[in-house]
Each structure stands twice: as C-alpha cells, then as structure tokens.
Amino acid sequence: MELTPRSELESRIGRLQAKLDAVGDAEAVFMFQAADMFYFAGTVQDAWLVVPREGPPLMLVRRSLERARAESALEHILPLANPREIPKLLAGYGLGGLKRVGLEFDVLPVQQYARVGRLFPTMQFVDASQLIREVRMTKSAYEVNCIRRAAQIQDRMAARLREVLKPGMTELELAAEIEAEARRHGHQGFIRARRFNLECFFGHLLSGENGAVPSWMDSPTGGTGLSPAFSTGLGTRRIQRGEPVMLDYAGAVDGYYSDQARVFSLGPLPEDMVKAHAACISILEEVLGCLRPGIHAGEVFARAQSAAGRLGYADRFMNAGPAQVAFVGHGVGVELDEIPYLAAGSDLRIEAGMVLAVEPKIVFPGRGIVGVEDTVLVTTGEPEFLTITPRELVTLY
Numbered sequence: 040m041e042l043t044p045r046s047e048l049e050s051r052i053g054r055l056q057a058k059l060d061a062v063g064d065a066e067a068v069f070m071f072q073a074a075d076m077f078y079f080a081g082t083v084q085d086a087w088l089v090v091p092r093e094g095p096p097l098m099l100v101r102r103s104l105e106r107a108r109a110e111s112a113l114e115h116i117l118p119l120a121n122p123r124e125i126p127k128l129l130a131g132y133g134l135g136g137l138k139r140v141g142l143e144f145d146v147l148p149v150q151q152y153a154r155v156g157r158l159f160p161t162m163q164f165v166d167a168s169q170l171i172r173e174v175r176m177t178k179s180a181y182e183v184n185c186i187r188r189a190a191q192i193q194d195r196m197a198a199r200l201r202e203v204l205k206p207g208m209t210e211l212e213l214a215a216e217i218e219a220e221a222r223r224h225g226h227q228g229f230i231r232a233r234r235f236n237l238e239c240f241f242g243h244l245l246s247g248e249n250g251a252v253p254s255w256m257d258s259p260t261g262g263t264g265l266s267p268a269f270s271t272g273l274g275t276r277r278i279q280r281g282e283p284v285m286l287d288y289a290g291a292v293d294g295y296y297s298d299q300a301r302v303f304s305l306g307p308l309p310e311d312m313v314k315a316h317a318a319c320i321s322i323l324e325e326v327l328g329c330l331r332p333g334i335h336a337g338e339v340f341a342r343a344q345s346a347a348g349r350l351g352y353a354d355r356f357m358n359a360g361p362a363q364v365a366f367v368g369h370g371v372g373v374e375l376d377e378i379p380y381l382a383a384g385s386d387l388r389i390e391a392g393m394v395l396a397v398e399p400k401i402v403f404p405g406r407g408i409v410g411v412e413d414t415v416l417v418t419t420g421e422p423e424f425l426t427i428t429p430r431e432l433v434t435l436y
Contacts, residue, residue: 041293043081045112047181051079051174052096058170059092065141067091067134068167069155072146074231074373075171077294082110087125089134097132099125125158141167146233172233172378176370177392182295183416183425186371186394189290189297190414190426192224196288197301197428204435206280206305210273211265214244217288227291232376238269239375242288242298246278250285250408253362259400260287260408261362280306283316283407289375296371298396299426300412303433312409315401316432318350319410322399323430326367326381327415330395330422336385343367343381343399358402368397371414393417394425 059065070076070088077083079090084107086100099119100107108116117128129135140159142152144166155164178186199220204213218241222228230239234257243260254261254271264270278284287300302316325346326339344367347356357364365384370377371394379387381395395417400410411430415422 041185042110043077043112044181047179048079048081048112050179052090054174055079055090055170056092058174059090059141062170065092065139065165065167066137068141068171070143070171071151072143074233075143075146078175078373080107080111080113082107084110087119089129089132091134091137094133097129097134099128122154122158137162139163139165141165141170143171144168146235175372176378177390178372178394178416179392182372183394185293185295186297186414186425188225189292189295190299191290192221192226192292193288193290193297193299193426194428195224196221196290197286197299200284200286200303201433201435204278204284204303204305207277209275209277210244210246210249211275213278213284214241214273217244217286221288221290225292227294230289230291230296231374233374234376237376239289240269240272243271244273244284244286244288245408246276246284247282247407248405249274249276250283251359251402251404251406253358257364259357259364259398259402259410260285261358278305280304281308283308283312283409285408285410287412294373296373296375297414297425298369298371298375298398298412299414299428300398300400300410301428301430301433302409302411303435305435307434308409308432312403312407313432315352315355315403316409316411318347318352319399319401320430321350322346322356322367323397323411323413326397326399327422330389330397330415330417332389332391332417332419334389336379336381336387336389337383339381339389340365340367340383340385344383347399347401352401355401355403357400359404362402367399368395370394371396389417391417391419395422 073083089097145168263274290297366382368381398412
C-alpha cells in the first residue's frame with residue numbers, strides 16, 4: 040500500500056495556503072469530499088479537514104481515527120465523537136474566530152452545507168472549489184510516477200485484449216477478461232469523477248455500432264450499457280469481424296488515474312475507418328505540437344477542431360449531431376475529470392506539470408468509433424507520453 044509522503048502533503052497544503060493568501064477571500068477551507076481529502080490528507084476517512092490560511096491543518100475524524108492516523112502523514116488528527124464539538128475543537132486549536140471560510144461548493148451536498156451553517160451560524164461561506172482544483176492541476180514527480188504505474192496497467196489490459204478477442208464473444212465477456220487482468224496487476228477498480236452523477240466503472244469497451252450510440256455522458260463515446268439503470272458503456276452485443284473495438288479504460292492505482300483509448304479489429308476494418316483512425320493520430324500530433332505552457336486550453340481545442348475540419352471530419356469529430364462535444368481532452372489525477380478541459384472557450388492557460396488526457400475520436404453513426412487517447416505530461420518543451428501502449432490500429436487474425 041502506497042502512502043502519500045509527508046513532503047507531498049506539506050507542499051500541497053502550502054500551495055493552497057498561498058492561493059488563500061493571494062486571493063484574500065477566506066481565512067480557512069473546510070474540506071469533506073473524498074478526492075480532495077485524499078489529495079490534501081492522504082486518506083479518505085470520514086472527517087473534516089480544516090486548512091487555515093496560516094499554520095498547520097487540522098483533521099477531525101468521525102470514522103476511522105485509527106485508519107486516518109495510520110494512512111495520513113498530517114500531524115494534527117483528532118477524534119470527533121459529535122459534530123457539535125467542532126466549534127469548541129476549532130477554538131482550542133486557535134481557530135475560534137474564523138469569519139469567512141471556503142467550502143467545496145461544486146461537490147458539497149446541500150444537507151452537509153446546511154449542517155455546517157447550523158454549527159457556525161455567524162460564519163460566511165465562499166466557494167473554494169476553483170482554488171482547490173487549481174492546486175491539483177499541476178503534478179509533482181511523485182504524482183507523475185503514480186500515473187505512470189496506472190498507465191502500465193492499461194498496457195496490460197490492451198495486451199490481454201489481444202490475447203482473448205474472438206468473433207462472437209460479447210462485450211461483457213471480453214470486459215470480464217480485461218478487468219480481471221487489470222485487477223491482477225493492482226487496478227483499484229473504482230473510478231472517481233467530480234461531475235455530479237458521472238458514474239464510471241473502468242470506462243468504455245465498445246464494438247461496432249455500440250461505439251456510436253450516444254448517452255447522457257458528456258463524452259465522445261456512449262454505448263448502450265447493460266440496462267437503463269447504467270446506460271453507458273458496454274452491453275451484451277456480440278463482436279464481429281471487420282468492425283472497430285475500442286478499449287477506452289482508465290488505469291487506476293493508489294488513487295491516481297491514467298486515461299487511454301486504443302482500437303482493435305478482427306480482420307481489416309473498412310478503408311474509410313482506417314483513414315479516420317490515421318486522421319485521429321494526426322490530430323493528436325497537432326494538439327501535442329501546440330501543447331506548451333502559456334497557450335489557452337480553448338486555443339488547443341480550436342486547433343484540434345481546425346485539423347479535423349481540414350481532414351474532412353468536422354461533422355463527426357468528437358461524435359456527431361447533437362451528441363458532438365466541444366472538447367478534445369481533460370486533466371487527470373485523483374479524479375478522471377480534472378481541470379483544465381481542452382474545451383471551446385476555456386481561458387485557462389496550460390502550465391508545465393499538468394497531466395492531460397488528449398482524446399481525438401471520430402464517430403461513424405450506425406457503424407462505430409475510431410480514435411486514440413493518450414495521457415501526457417506538459418513540460419517546458421514537447422509533452423511527454425505517460426501512456427505506453429502503441430497507438431496504431433491493431434488488426435487481429
């Protein structure tokens with residue numbers, strides 16, 4: 040089990056405190072959400088994490104105190120028997136006079152927000168979501184190494200697909216083989232995402248026309264899912280020769296994610312799909328050619344969109360019709376959908392140290408999807424690939 044080093048937590052807390060000091064809008068941040076808790080405390084135990092603008096953080100743990108102290112390198116971890124004790128505990132820690140506190144407005148349930156308000160009726164609350172997400176945007180060498188290990192699991196998943204894919208097997212049967220291989224190599228299984236109701240199990244494994252089925256998910260891929268209860272991703276469709284099989288599964292290890300998509304086929308694909316897949320690789324190269332510190336994320340998308348139009352795929356790039364999405368990539372880290380989004384209109388500037396999943400894809404309505412997705416590290420020069428599986432179309436016989 041990998042534990043987050045104390046130096047990592049201290050660096051993250053320090054960068055958040057620097058942002059709090061620069062903005063001057065809050066004297067502290069209260070955090071509750073699992074991904075933020077893990078990032079800043081190294082554990083996801085049920086707790087209040089209090090990060091003041093100055094001084095060390097305080098963690099008040101409802102359950103499990105023993106696990107929190109074993110997993111987190113934070114110094115000040117106290118038991119919380121009853122939430123009504125929190126004002127007194129904060130006062131005893133020198134934080135009794137807080138007037139304006141930041142909360143995770145983008146993910147905090149209304150009920151929890153109301154509970155905090157009842158405990159501190161005179162306190163004003165402001166949104167700290169963007170500050171938190173901005174701290175998480177750039178990755179340390181430690182985090183990049185975690186993402187590399189997640190990418191290695193993705194490579195094992197792709198290798199297993201090549202070993203077991205046969206005509207007539209269902210998407211679900213193929214997924215069982217791939218997911219078992221991932222678990223054997225340490226994949227944690229669960230995929231965290233920040234967007235409300237964005238539920239994901241490993242990712243998407245789609246064959247033939249199922250790759251072109253739209254869904255509620257804000258993604259170029261959809262799929263029927265196994266039922267209306269989980270109506271995205273793989274189904275029970277039988278895989279045939281001469282059609283694309285896209286493996287778009289996240290790697291996940293020790294809380295960190297890597298995102299990758301590769302396309303396979305049993306026997307050759309139709310020529311128009313082969314050309315479209317090559318076009319996606321060209322668009323990826325176009326994106327990586329401009330992915331440098333200082334460029335706006337929206338400009339990166341504009342260049343990808345322009346390349347897709349120049350190659351003749353404007354109407355099918357990142358899905359088709361009303362299902363088309365206006366982005367070509369996103370950040371990854373302790374959630375699969377971190378900022379920045381390489382999306383139309385985004386004015387966030389790219390920075391060295393960001394880790395981004397770039398995913399140019401082209402949909403053929405009624406037939407399937409082709410394309411690639413790679414996770415890359417932004418540097419001061421050319422981006423560095425963290426995903427390692429060859430991105431060329433794989434034809435199996």
